[in-house]
Amino acid sequence: MSFLPRETENLIESTSITLAQQIQCQPIVTPLCPLPIATTYVNGGSGGTPILLLHGFDSSVLEFRRLLPPLAAQQETWALDLLGFGFTERVAGLSISPSAIKTHLYYFWKTLIGQPVILVGASMGGATAIDFTLTYPEVVEQLVLIDSAGMTKSPVIGKLMFPPFDSLATAFLSNPQVRQNISRAAYYDKSLANQDAQLCAALHLKCTGWSQALISFTKSGGYGCFSEQLPKIKQPTLILWGENDQILGIKDAARFQAALGNSRLIWLKNCGHVPHLEQPHITAQSILDFCHV
Numbered sequence: 281m282s283f284l285p286r287e288t289e290n291l292i293e294s295t296s297i298t299l300a301q302q303i304q305c306q307p308i309v310t311p312l313c314p315l316p317i318a319t320t321y322v323n324g325g326s327g328g329t330p331i332l333l334l335h336g337f338d339s340s341v342l343e344f345r346r347l348l349p350p351l352a353a354q355q356e357t358w359a360l361d362l363l364g365f366g367f368t369e370r371v372a373g374l375s376i377s378p379s380a381i382k383t384h385l386y387y388f389w390k391t392l393i394g395q396p397v398i399l400v401g402a403s404m405g406g407a408t409a410i411d412f413t414l415t416y417p418e419v420v421e422q423l424v425l426i427d428s429a430g431m432t433k434s435p436v437i438g439k440l441m442f443p444p445f446d447s448l449a450t451a452f453l454s455n456p457q458v459r460q461n462i463s464r465a466a467y468y469d470k471s472l473a474n475q476d477a478q479l480c481a482a483l484h485l486k487c488t489g490w491s492q493a494l495i496s497f498t499k500s501g502g503y504g505c506f507s508e509q510l511p512k513i514k515q516p517t518l519i520l521w522g523e524n525d526q527i528l529g530i531k532d533a534a535r536f537q538a539a540l541g542n543s544r545l546i547w548l549k550n551c552g553h554v555p556h557l558e559q560p561h562i563t564a565q566s567i568l569d570f571c572h573v
Contacts, residue, residue, distance in 0.1 A: 283320060283367050285486035292476040299345040303367065310387040312380055318369035319388055321360035325352030329398050329421055329571065332389070333359035336403030337429075338453065338494065340366030342480040343402065346560035354568055358397075360388055361484075362408060364497050370489030377500035382412050389419060398571055402426040402556055403528070407503035413513055414506070423517040424567055427525050427553050430506045431532040450491040456482070468524040468552040477557075510539035517543040518570040520563060522551035544570070 307316030401409030406428025
């Protein structure tokens with residue numbers, strides 16, 4: 281698996297090692313550029329409506345190392361590295377924006393899945409899922425939002441992403457101590473922000489073009505507020521939210537439920553911003569129960 285950095289050999293936990301071994305790479309033809317984009321993903325399980333998992337900001341499919349196995353034990357499950365993130369190829373000169381991410385995601389779905397899915401988005405991946413559902417409603421049968429972004433406006437930092445501040449910003453974000461502090465803030469149980477978790481969260485930084493892609497995405501403005509568009513989503517929607525989310529807080533959970541008419545909100549106790557990592561079996565069972573309603 282030449283698309284993974286050699287530091288992958290340093291993974292410790294069995295779930296991390298197993299998922300890394302399952303990562304595949306597929307050239308995806310899109311209208312975004314002349315050549316196919318080498319796209320990394322994981323696929324497991326069989327039967328039922330396919331579940332498609334979308335990771336958060338500056339993350340990868342390794343974010344689902346604990347959630348994907350219990351889902352795939354009962355149902356076909358996919359996870360992919362979104363354009364500009366994870367281990368998916370960062371094409372030189374290709375601007376990374378929500379629109380480009382959505383287009384790449386659609387052609388990934390069209391190439392490898394080709395049937396309606398249960399779309400699951402965590403944090404920024406939730407905003408990606410919302411954006412995708414609004415554009416391609418026929419592709420999404422049900423929607424799951426895990427501590428989702430998409431209820432507040434984009435930060436203004438994108439306006440400041442010009443030399444030398446753009447490189448300084450990514451250098452700051454790549455600092456191990458900074459990343460560890462972010463990791464600790466994401467968990468209710470701080471012991472889970474261990475060495476293996478830190479490595480999982482940083483492996484993709486070794487990929488060619490990581491800094492440039494992150495700068496490009498930030499300059500695009502990222503994902504904004506979908507509050508006015510949410511009522512257009514008619515698909516049954518499950519909202520999962522950690523009661524102790526210190527990244528996005530907890531107010532947006534009720535706002536999502538109010539805006540999405542056909543929705544249900546489940547709170548996860550003793551859980552921070554990443555229920556799929558902190559309480560993966562409860563999260564998986566909640567999703568599977570929702571799938572079978």
